[in-house]
Amino acid sequence: MLSPYRVLDLSDGRGALCGRALADLGADVIKLEPPWGDPARRIGPFYQDDPHPEKSLFWAFCAANKRSVTLDLTAPAGRPVLEKLLASSHFLIESFRPGHLDNLGLGWDDLKGENPSLIYVSITPFGQNGPYRDYQATDLIGMALSGMMHLTGDPDRPPVRISTPQFWATGSAAAAAGATIANHYRLLTGRGQRVDVSCQQAVARALSHAPMLWDMNRLNMQRQGPFRPVGSVNLRINWECRDGYVNFIQPGGHTGGLSMTNLSNWMDEEGLGHAVLRDTNWGDIGFGQLSRELLEEMTPPLERFFMTKTKAQLAREALERRILLFPVHDPKDVFAYPQLLARGFFGEVPLPSPEGEAPGVMKALGPFFKSTVGPGPAFRGAPRIGQHNNDVYRDEMGLSDRQLAKLKEDGVI
Amino acid sequence: MTVAPLSGVKVLDFCWVAIGPMTTRYLADFGATVTRVESIHRIDTLRTATPHKDGVPGVNRSGYFANYNGGKHSMALNMAMPQARELARSLARWADVVTENFTPGVMERWGLGYDDVKKTNPGVIMFSASMQGRGGPYSNHPGFGPVLTALSSHTHLTGWPDRTPTSPYGAYTDFLLPHLAVSAIAAALDHRRRTGGGQHIDLSQLEGSLYFVAPALMDYAANNRVGTRRGNRHDVYAPHNAYPCSGADRWCAIVCRSDAEWRALCRLMGRPALAGDPRFRDAQARKDNEESLDEVIAGWTRDQEPFDLMARCQAAGVPAGVAQTCEDLFNDPQLRHRGHYVSLEHKEIGRHAYDANCFHLSESQARYRPAPLLGEHTRRVCREVLGLPDSQIDALANAGVLS
Secondary structure (H helix, E strand, C coil): CCCCCEEEECCCCCCHHHHHHHHHCCCEEEEEECCCCCHHHHCCCEHHHCCCCCCEHHHHHHCCCCEEEECCCCCHHHHHHHHHHHHCCCEEEECCCCCHHHHCCCCHHHHCCCCCCCEEEEEECCCCCCCCCCCCCCHHHHHHHCCCHHHCCCCCCCCCCECCCCHHHHHHHHHHHHHHHHHHHHHHHCCCEEEEEEHHHHHHCCCCCHHHHHHHHCCCCCCCCCEEEECCEEEECEEEECCEEEEECCCCHHHHHHHHHHHHHHHHHCCCCCHHHHHCCHHHCCCCCCCHHHHHHHHHHHHHHHCCCCHHHHHHHHHHHCCCEEECCCHHHHHHCHHHHHCCCEEEEECCCCCCCCCCEEEEECCCCEECCCCCCCCCCCCCCCCCHHHHHHHHCCCCHHHHHHHHHCCCC | CCCCCCCCCEEEECCCCCHHHHHHHHHHHCCCEEEEEECCCCCCHHHHCCCEHHHCCCCCCEHHHHHHHCCCEEEECCCCCHHHHHHHHHHHHHCCEEEECCCCCHHHHCCCCHHHHHHHCCCCEEEEEECCCCCCCCCCCCCCHHHHHHHHCCCCCECCCCCCCCCCCCCHHHHHHHHHHHHHHHHHHHHHHHHCCCEEEEEEHHHHHHHHHHHHHHHHHHHCCCCCCCCCCCCCCCCEEEEECCCCCCEEEEECCCHHHHHHHHHHCCCHHHHHCCCCCCHHHHHHCHHHHHHHHHHHHCCCCHHHHHHHHHHCCCCEEECCCHHHHHHCHHHHHCCCEEEEEECCCEEEEEECCCEEECCCCCCCCCCCCCCCCHHHHHHHCCCCCHHHHHHHHHCCCCC
16 A cells, blocks of 8 residues: 555664564555664564574564665765655655754754655654653553553552553554654645654553543542452453463343353353352443442352363353353463464564574465455565665665675674 | 644544543544434433533533533433434434444444444544454453453553452543544545545454563563552662652652663762672662662652752652542643643633643644533534534424434
């Protein structure tokens, strides 16, 4: 869909998902790395736990379908090369701290004169301006300041983040939305612009109705562990089973009622049913109308039943019997999930490795969407450092072998 | 007067609940005409969801609904009636983009599947979002948004290793996916501007959610390692936790990514010698003695005001952030500076807050407008889009079609 467009990706690991999304959509995303390798290559996990810049699995995901060229942004000799690249680019993505590129003469104000149609996308924790602009942020700090952490975790322990980083990824996905919307403005007017993303705001938009509950009803939501308040009761959502956990909720309402009746019937078939489950007319209980008394009676037989089954058994029967129950997948389960396999979501890419080594292949995540236009991008895997220097600099930009050799000698590429 | 990026784009919006409406609000904010089809007979769950104005339920009183539907038109259609489906099909001829997030099969039953719509509107872009995507054994399995984090492994990865996983708050992935969804719709519109061609986009909420746990998935794919939830622990950094502060349930996150940041924290604690303590001397030592480390830091933070603590850490170059409550967010100076909560006048709710967009466009800012009442624009759409005379609109209304 975006095949006519070139994206110059200057971002490190913090902004890397934006370019990955645009690459999924068909854009030619050129990752510009320092000659010693992009900082994102130092982010784990690593293949075989070897922190080699060609073995980062974080990189393997975020840089998939991108091309890589090297260029030292701070070297004056690299400037003409960058200008040439910019002249053929429609988007620039960066995730440096605010002001960093301005100090190198590469800020939006520096570039827009020569490149008035460029869309200049900046991904930062808090945005380009404001009192927290220069605050140091990691994923943990970002999740705290954006409100997600206080709402997540067990009430008797500190608030928690999600153990896999979310903060930058959420902002980077928003950046892809901003970039593609800005592109329509360019189509209408010919003019580019600055897209200034705040990751804090992006995560603050992911708090469901909690901020609105404060705004309208002055309710400050609290973290609930594996329970969720529905109506007047706290319903358990995550239940232990024989080999892990399943997600099951009985919220009432039509769908919830059917699900509960079907579950009770199954328990009866297995000889593990209970009178309170059998005798309750679940269809009569409206959404959020479950009473505390009923909840207390029904919970122990459900707990006992789930403990006799595995995640996979429960999930299989839930599908057959239309029960609102889902396995709590761990990463291994995700790769075995029949739905993802049936849709052909996973592809194969080479395991990340230094040049000359060929250790085999690994599963990789496919494009984030499917479409009737075209087959979607091929699984190209992530590039090695400067893998496309010759393709881009020589074959596409017309630099001579001698010029390339000189740039290499000077440590620019 | 600047032109809005999506001005002239016409969207017929069947989306409901969260992921779909949040997606199409972006289109409305940036200038598209978004006409939502909804009905009092199968009411959008979000219209009945808290918070309601003054705590009193009512289809036009939910702040949850309003936040995701600002700037849209609402057209009431009772899709159980053949005449309503006929009107919807006429609207689908008008639209550039048709959006929906029903269980796969619903639009097809109404004669509004992609194959039907493109017969009379060959350039149409249809956007379908569903829990687990179209096709495959689980395509029609019922469920609510919060279960997606169970399937994606977000749930497994959230909470404490010695306890049941807690799940991230709310229908978390419903709010992660709209940004990717918007990029796909905007790209499809771009493709259409250039080629005239339409398409059907099929977004599986599950598949997109996996992008947000990719490092853990890749770790399994390459190393066969099954990662798990670790509270607030980090592979390398220590300290890396939320520390107690003065006040009820107040916490400030503090992180040291390097020995330099650790030394700065020790100076701030008034205990510079601690940096040389063999238990904490370098990152590996601090990881090995993380419980003692957390106790030392918590002993220092416990009586401190959280925002003051954060400011002093940041001034010393130590990453720190208060675990903010929703109340805090409304007072956050940075979010205020960015204009994050926009106060708009809604016809029944009055003034209340809407989220602003998390990206600022320097040349073409979003325009924020309140959410519509249910069916507020039904007559206007009938007249201006469908070209129906008032007499016919009255007849349709009397027959219950426009409800």
